[in-house]
Amino acid sequence: xxxxxxxxxxxxxxxxxxxxxxxxxxxxxxxxxxxxxxxxxxxxxxxxxxxxxxxxxxxxxxxxxxxxxxxxxxxxxxxxxxxxxxxxxxxxxxxxxxxxxx
Amino acid sequence: xxxxxxxxxxxxxxxxxxxxxxxxxxxxxxxxxxxxxxxxxxxxxxxxxxxxxxxxxxxxxxxxxxxxxxxxxxxxxxxxxxxxxxxxxxxxxxxxxxxxxxxxxxxxxxxxxxxxxxxxxxxxxxxxxxxxxxxxxxxxxxxxxxxxxxxxxxxxxxxxxxxxxxxxxxxxxxxxxxxxxxxxxxxxxxxxxxxxxxxxxxxxxxxxxxxxxxxxxxxxxxxxxxxxxxxxxxxxxxxxxxxxxxxxxxxxxxxxxxxxxxxxxxxxxxxxxxxxxxxxxxxxxxxxxxxxxxxxx
Numbered sequence: 001x002x003x004x005x006x007x008x009x010x011x012x013x014x015x016x017x018x019x020x021x022x023x024x025x026x027x028x029x030x031x032x033x034x035x036x037x038x039x040x041x042x043x044x045x046x047x048x049x050x051x052x053x054x055x056x057x058x059x060x061x062x063x064x065x066x067x068x069x070x071x072x073x074x075x076x077x078x079x080x081x082x083x084x085x086x087x088x089x090x091x092x093x094x095x096x097x098x099x100x101x102x
Numbered sequence: 103x104x105x106x107x108x109x110x111x112x113x114x115x116x117x118x119x120x121x122x123x124x125x126x127x128x129x130x131x132x133x134x135x136x137x138x139x140x141x142x143x144x145x146x147x148x149x150x151x152x153x154x155x156x157x158x159x160x161x162x163x164x165x166x167x168x169x170x171x172x173x174x175x176x177x178x179x180x181x182x183x184x185x186x187x188x189x190x191x192x193x194x195x196x197x198x199x200x201x202x203x204x205x206x207x208x209x210x211x212x213x214x215x216x217x218x219x220x221x222x223x224x225x226x227x228x229x230x231x232x233x234x235x236x237x238x239x240x241x242x243x244x245x246x247x248x249x250x251x252x253x254x255x256x257x258x259x260x261x262x263x264x265x266x267x268x269x270x271x272x273x274x275x276x277x278x279x280x281x282x283x284x285x286x287x288x289x290x291x292x293x294x295x296x297x298x299x300x301x302x303x304x305x306x307x308x309x310x311x312x313x314x315x316x317x318x319x320x321x322x323x324x325x326x327x328x329x330x331x332x333x334x335x336x337x338x339x340x341x342x343x344x345x346x347x348x349x350x351x352x353x354x355x356x357x358x359x360x361x362x363x364x365x366x367x368x369x370x371x372x373x374x375x376x377x378x379x380x381x382x383x384x385x386x387x388x389x390x391x392x393x394x395x396x397x398x399x
Contacts, residue, residue, distance in 0.1 A: 008169055009222065010294045012189045016196050016215075018287035023200030025279035026142055028269040031251050032205050035212055038243065039196055042219055045235070053226040058318070058325040061228050062333075065326070068238055069337040073344030075243045079250050080352035087354070092205075092254050093269035 009050030017043035030085065030092045034078045041071045126168065127291045134161040135284035142273040142280070143203040151201075158197060166190070172295075185225055192218035203270045205251045209244055216240045230319040 020039030027033050045064045052060015082092070089096045140154025166186065195215035202208045216239040223232035273279075326334055 005172070007172070007294050008185065008189075009226065011165075011169065011291060012192065012222070014290040014294060015193055015287060018283045018290070019193070019196040019200055021286065022138065022279050022283035025282065026273040026276050027200070028272070028274050029205055029267070031247060031254070032199075032208050032270075035199060035205075035208055035247060038212065038239070039199060039215065042196075042215060042239075045231075046219060046222060049223055049226050049228045049231060053228070058322055061231050061318075061322050062326055062330050064228075064231050065234070066333060066337055068234060069340060072238055072243060073340050075246060076344050076348040077351065079246055080348040082250060083253075083352045086254050091269070092267070095269065095274070 006050055006054040010047055013043040013045075013047035013050065015043070016040075016046065028094050030082045030094050031079075033094060034075070034082070037078075038071060038075070041067060124292050124296060127295065128288055130161055130165055131284045131288035131291070134158055135280045137161060138197075138201075138280045138284070139276050141197070141201045142276045143201060143271050144273055144276060155201075162190070162193065182225065184221065188218045188221035188225065191215075192222065205270065206248060206255070209247050209251060212247075213240050213244050216244070227318060230322055 017040050020036045020043060023036035023039065024033050027036065045067055048060045048064045048067065050060070052058060052063075085097065086092055134157070137154045137157030137160075140150050141158055142154075143151075166189075170186075192215050195211045195218060198211040199208045199215065202211060216235060220232040220235045223229070223235060
């Protein structure tokens with residue numbers, strides 16, 4: 001039986017999400033950018049589990065399972081894309097694909 | 103830690119405010135943002151980055167102390183040491199993921215974050231999710247990440263192992279990105295602590311205590327397959343599609359360079375069957391693999 005309030009877990013999740021967001025915007029390495037996406041998933045998962053616990057039902061955990069599934073699919077597709085992009089320009093720098101901005 | 107323990111030992115009877123003041127959240131977020139700007143990889147000298155790290159750590163400690171006070175102010179009161187330990191490790195790992203210039207180290211710090219989050223899940227009585235998190239994230243996804251990182255690093259920097267790529271050492275728009283991130287953080291924390299009463303279920307009757315008894319993995323499985331069956335099927339479909347897509351995206355066209363004329367492969371001598379089994383009759387020739395060396399005459 002935990003004596004902490006729901007807000008503590010929510011705060012941890014929110015801070016982790018924001019750190020991941022900052023990392024996604026500042027880093028220029030494609031792989032680290034996707035790593036920061038995983039960090040954001042992590043924060044959301046903590047939020048969901050905490051809500052599930054404090055509301056006393058299992059929806060939060062079930063939802064986290066689906067988040068995990070999506071994260072796994074996203075990682076596989078993203079790494080496939082990164083490998084593809086890396087082969088074309090031989091660098092992991094996201095700025096190498098600047099012309100995609102139009 | 104000293105700050106946390108000192109805040110603990112003091113009886114905080116006077117402080118009965120239900121939430122952290124919004125101004126405090128704003129100030130802390132602004133200060134932490136400044137520290138993060140210093141901490142992000144850039145062209146600055148190492149001492150400035152250390153100062154940034156110190157600022158962020160100090161803000162974290164102050165925020166933790168405020169949260170401890172808040173925990174003491176709530177009706178439940180009490181303290182859970184493991185939560186603070188796991189939360190500190192998770193957030194430290196997260197900050198290092200973002201600020202470490204080397205991708206491999208960033209990935210390893212992310213493993214640290216995953217383990218700490220698994221600890222938090224266990225504190226929330228979600229032991230199945232903790233195990234799944236460690237297995238899937240630390241076991242599968244992170245190994246794939248490290249694999250790709252090393253694959254890329256090996257082909258680019260054959261010169262020296264100590265060279266960090268230029269794009270890893272300079273962050274893009276650190277000021278704007280940090281401002282956006284910490285603005286979002288401030289808003290989220292404000293909502294979390296100011297609208298705290300709306301977060302809880304209105305009636306306590308739906309809070310089921312059966313969650314806390316003998317391991318809820320069984321309950322979770324029952325819930326998944328009774329109420330979320332279609333979603334389970336859809337996630338299986340999604341995984342299959344992801345696998346197909348990843349293979350399709352990352353496959354490479356193999357170009358074979360062959361020198362000289364192409365000589366068809368010819369078996370000179372009739373191949374001998376290895377044993378008397380009729381199923382082991384070898385084939386010969388390349389044009390028709392079904393042509394048997396010893397046709398049944």
